[in-house]
């Protein structure tokens with residue numbers, strides 16, 4: 001079984017580029033160039049240099065001793081939270097800004113939900129001196145004021161998405177419309193492993209640095225490159241794609257994908273796409289998505305704004321369908337509890353998205369000798385208000 | 394012969410009107426169609442509303458949101474159109490996004506269209522190659538014309554390919570934009586209109602996006618077989634009663 005994208009842009013039956021003709025020249029330009037550009041030694045050199053000197057890579061692979069003791073297994077945390085701007089999102093934006101420059105683009109657009117990807121995009125635009133426009137749902141702008149301020153300080157223009165449900169999916173629609181209206185000078189930096197081909201694959205390749213590092217880091221720690229499990233939370237699926245990438249075809253490595261169950265998978269307030277979703281087309285991609293029987297896309301819910309997406313990247317739809325990955329759903333309450341536990345046991349305040357991945361240890365028993373690597377995709381600074389309100393701190 | 398092909402053979406410039414089904418109120422669909430035909434319009438695009446219309450500007454987005462709130466669904470639309478051929482003979486095209494069609498079942502959707510007497514489909518996010526490889530046979534089985542879009546950025550090669558697999562008309566998007574975001578055509582657009590006209594394609598072209606009045610209609614049809622009006626008509630419907638559609642059409646064609 002192949003878990004990578006095929007030459008037509010599909011992962012099994014998922015993926016493709018279901019885009020209006022107006023987007024075709026842009027997406028086609030990217031499709032024809034992305035692998036070539038990424039393979040250029042100059043590109044590689046610049047990308048790796050920035051990841052090292054600017055982002056602060058490699059991010060540590062940390063053996064969480066007290067957490068491991070508590071769950072009687074060996075838990076390693078891949079510390080993406082220690083990256084510049086506080087999450088894995090910057091790996092992708094560094095890669096894509098270099099891609100945009102190679103393609104001669106002068107104007108950058110992006111969508112953002114919680115603001116993490118918006119901040120990571122605004123950051124690299126400032127670094128490269130490129131114009132940056134970030135679309136953000138009107139409701140999210142109100143919920144995520146600190147990140148809006150960060151983007152503005154970094155020189156980006158934040159445009160409220162006023163259509164539909166005024167959250168992440170609508171911000172994505174607005175970014176796509178902007179790209180239709182500006183087909184020549186603009187590059188769209190998508191923030192997750194979603195969208196039309198080649199985006200899911202390109203984003204995955206930029207995030208693949210995560211598992212590339214895990215391999216040699218684990219070798220240093222354990223004398224072997226392959227853990228027994230890799231675990232990551234899934235919004236659109238970019239930190240997960242990066243965490244799994246070099247293990248997809250290693251059958252001895254189990255893959256666990258953690259979705260947000262919100263108030264409960266059957267509560268009507270959930271973002272557990274692999275359970276609640278059906279095959280369909282969202283944002284140019286055939287994948288699993290939450291929708292009405294009539295094919296209207298519905299609004300997901302999670303306490304974590306970064307997992308609040310009605311679809312899932314096509315690679316993950318394929319991993320779910322083929323059974324290569326085990327999908328678990330974690331509720332708001334379970335995630336918040338796991339987040340606080342990491343604070344107390346390890347002195348690390350995780351992003352609520354990442355807390356979902358940590359919460360599986362209450363749900364699933366691992367063997368004492370198992371080596372479990374969890375992607376700690378981001379830090380909790382941005383979520384402080386949520387933690388304060390939830391725990392009445 | 395398909396009603397669209399027959400219409401395209403007429404020796405006149407065609408006015409095609411887009412409206413969103415179930416807007417302004419759920420049950421306006423049929424009377425909007427009847428009034429458009431009575432007013433002398435040549436073709437109608439019935440918009441099947443979608444929650445996430447990527448290629449549409451604010452006017453059509455808002456009408457889609459309203460129509461969905463009103464209760465419009467694929468099933469409701471097909472029910473409303475059940476007897477439409479008893480009252481109108483104008484070519485009817487359904488324009489919608491791919492996901493609702495996929496959920497209904499592409500074959501079931503096409504079959505229903507044939508039963509009702511729908512003549513063609515425009516699905517902006519169904520890519521040319523996917524249509525060609527997976528759905529062309531189904532569309533043809535049910536006698537449906539599929540209409541493709543081209544834009545000022547579409548390469549000559551691709552236009553020729555699109556022309557080769559089209560069997561009705563080519564929808565020329567007037568400029569690089571979502572629907573509704575134009576005010577008048579400049580040099581660049583007329584150059585593009587002329588460039589395409591000079592290609593002497595097998596399929597006639599109909600220009601859409603940004604046509605809102607007599608001037609833009611006349612400009613577009615100087616180079617193309619017809620023109621499509623969407624947002625400007627939706628704006629009219631949002632404030633004026635359905636029986637005043639005639640005024641709108643007279644204002645366009647004078």
Ligand SMILES: Cc1ncc(COP(=O)(O)O)c(C=O)c1O
Pocket residue numbers: 087088113114115116117191192193233234235236237238239240305306307351353354377378379
């Ligand atoms: C810290 C963190 N983790 C995870 C995610 C989810 O995104 P993805 O599934 O693309 O990794 C986000 C998105 O904003 C995030 O900020």
